[in-house]
Amino acid sequence: MDIIIRLFLRLKSFFHTYVNINISNDMTVPGVITPYGKMVYFSSEEKKIFVKSLTAWEMDVYLLLLEGYTVMEISHKLHIGYIVANKYQKSICRKLKINTRSEIIMNYRDIGAG
Known part of the structure; x- marks a missing residue:
């Protein structure tokens, strides 16, 4: 297998x-x-449900991650601390059932904001 x-x-x-x-x-x-x-292993419909479970701040960070911004760039753009932006990224990865920032782009680029 x-x-x-x-x-x-x-x-x-x-x-x-x-x-x-x-x-x-x-x-x-x-x-x-x-x-x-x-x-x-997730269909497009399942991915959309995962994306809809994000909070407003997580959605802002998620959309910037989809555009290819780094966590440092996101923290500057949203006027939040690096640690806060990194925690949002970890929370997003957990909710979207993925492990890395690159997987967000690879697996959720076609879904966008849901």
């Missing part, structure tokens, strides 16, 4: 590839491989 997932993650196409991954003999999970090779 690990080998199959690694092969899918290495795929780099310009279209989303919809796949079914067998987790075990009796369980199959639908997934999407993004154009960047990242495996995502």
Whole structure:
């Protein structure tokens, strides 16, 4: 199973590839491989629900992250401290079920503000 997932993650196409991954003999999970090779298990509708769960401040930071701003640039632009902006980013990642700032751009660019 690990080998199959690694092969899918290495795929780099310009279209989303919809796949079914067998987790075990009796369980199959639908997934999407993004154009960047990242495996995502959430549909567009699920992502929109995640984005709508963000607070107003988190939404401001989220939109700036989508534009490619760094946390330091966001803190200056929104006139908040770096630590506060970083906490918002961590909260956003937790709510959107991702790990890094680059995953926000890769997985949520097509969703935008929801």
